[in-house]
Amino acid sequence: AQSVTQPDIHITVSEGASLELRCNYSYGATPYLFWYVQSPGQGLQLLLKYFSGDTLVQGIKGFEAEFKRSQSSFNLRKPSVHWSDAAEYFCAVAGDFGNEKLTFGTGTRLTIIP
């Protein structure tokens, strides 16, 4: 069965600092991987996804993520965070055949300090 681990429950960074959110997955073959962001009281918004090819994926809002098969990881990065990036971030994995079942990590809450 597929699974996702987000080891950091809460991260605090200063505005303008770089950010890396960790995600480790478990799946037997090449997975489809996703990062979503959820602002307070809102639904989930897709930031980026990986399915094949280039292991460095660019997303919206200046985010990127790198797929590392050897480490079973798909970490999310941003070079310089803005106060508006404060939110909860979810990593998710789907198996083959079109993403019938998406498995989410437990999320990482990001706080930005001035």
Next chain:
Amino acid sequence: DAGITQSPRHKVTETGTPVTLRCHQTENHRYMYWYRQDPGHGLRLIHYSYGVKDTDKGEVSDGYSVSRSKTEDFLLTLESATSSQTSVYFCAIRSRTSGPGPETQYFGPGTRLLVL
């Protein structure tokens, strides 16, 4: 915005009462999903549908039923609500609207349900 609405957006009910949540989409997507979100658990799949009258269970389906009598509506019913079903419920659709690669799930705004 994937054209998904959920109703009601907020609901308070009492233990033992039936509750139905509605998910409505306007873009004729084949796949629809119901998730619940709880602190420390992320989102967990309750049920999903792959067409009219075609549904299947997710990982936390006990105590829930679903129906899809037309493409645009996917209903989630709690036959007899319990306090453990207090949660935020999200509907999602699957669409290929965001560039190459597999279809991606897009989420509605959510329904906050409190069972007293």
